[in-house]
Amino acid sequence: MDIFEAIDHLTNAEPASVYLLHGSEMGLFDWFCDALLQTSHFSSLLRFDYEEDGFEPAEIELCSFSLFGDRPLVYVRNATVFTADGRSGAEADRLAAYLEQPMAMRTLVLSVASDKLDERRRVTKLAKRHAVISCSTPSRDRDALRMLERLAKAKEVLMEHDALTELWRRTQSLTLAVNEFGKLQAYAGGRPIARQDVEELVPMQVDDSVFTWIDWAVQGQVMSVFNALDGLARQGYDAFALIALLARQVRLMALAKGARNIEQRAKEFGVHPYALRMAARQAGAFRQKDLARLVRVLADAEFDVKRGRLAPDIALHLALMELTRAASTAQKNRAQ
Known part of the structure; x- marks a missing residue:
């Protein structure tokens, strides 16, 4: 499913045990985690980096239970084990074992900045038993504008349609466009962001x-x-x-x-x-x-x-x- 279908699904169902987000739009990874925190009863968000930490620290958090009933959302970014260039070994085996039998009442979010997963890997096949979410850059302008409009609404950013169109034309990336929201909001000072604001503040690629x-x-x-x-x-x-x-x-x-x-x-x-x-x-x-x-x-x-x-x-x-x-x-x- 794509990221927007996944966000819609969160409002109608309990969170899954495992989510794997992949694609070039890395800014959408954080948006999904924020949506999870808002729609579910997580006490906090714990972040790990697979390339730096491996999977063991995240696994310890997932398998530990708090006496106070805390339920953290565990997010492991940069999970390159799902790509052709990713390293195998003990950490990959540890992650595969967890995906085969994830902890009940816990949620793990994995992300990798790659549009293509290595389908041959056992860890990828196991991840596909769970929720796999695509966060790729849209290939058609009309799809991109629809998504960008929804992102602006979710982040409570008021933008005219012409401004959204110009922002997409200049960035060609949902992640880059979202990164410009704060600057544009501050410049607009409470009024809807106009096309001229985008032309003045957002550099062209x-x-x-x-x-x-x-x-x-x-x-x-x-x-x-x-x-x-x-x-x-x-x-x-x-x-x-x-x-x-x-x-x-x-x-x-x-x-x-x-x-x-x-x-x-x-x-x-x-x-x-x-x-x-x-x-x-x-x-x-x-x-x-x-x-x-x-x-x-x-x-x-x-x-x-x-x-x-x-x-x-x-x-x-x-x-x-x-x-x-x-x-x-x-x-x-x-x-x-």
Whole structure:
């Protein structure tokens, strides 16, 4: 089940003996533990790290009973034993034995920051007898916005829909978005958070900055392109890194051009669907052969910088001029 189904289930049933949370959205792990504390009669939350502590300290707490009737929630994070790279051994055997016969009236929460579990491991098979909860980054924007809206409501954060949309566009992560809530609330001062607040306070990711940058380039807005370039330079991004990001985006545009199923194409090439949808929109102004030529131009720019034939900033400026020239030509052809 996903994290939201699990949260809904907590209000209608007693907590399970064991929960295994896995996925890239680590911020949701703490949210789930907070929801458990609110909906069940736990006296406290005890945290352990599997990589640092193993499972033994958590097991001692789970198997100990208080004379005062205290019932702590035991949370073991970083449980890498469930992944292909995780170590086996005595601690893994100890955890497997507990999963086979967990203590009654006790609840153990395990978490691992991995979207994929190692299904071959005995400990994973035993964990699947209990509640396994997915906390992955949503692949579709509408799903992400629905989840983000619910997270904002749960944390009593008032946000306009446009602000939520802009926050997701800039973070592309529920965890990163939730981390911005406190700052945005303080800035808004009690009023609903507006889109302008997000634009002023939440920095764009590097790729997102490049999306905006290329958007201007494909429209032939040379001045905006070079103004944005100056801004990226002030943020500390060197010219060679920007060439690589630009080359990656143009390759995505070439891959997305004419694609009938963006979701399937994104899965085939291991990229986020949002990035490929943006690339598909940007590619609309270009012919396929123009994109192929730009891919070669940027590959040559990278090669020339690595061989010392061109300085990185000169190679970047030449590549940008090629891109904006191709965009201007495409616009003229489309107008005709």
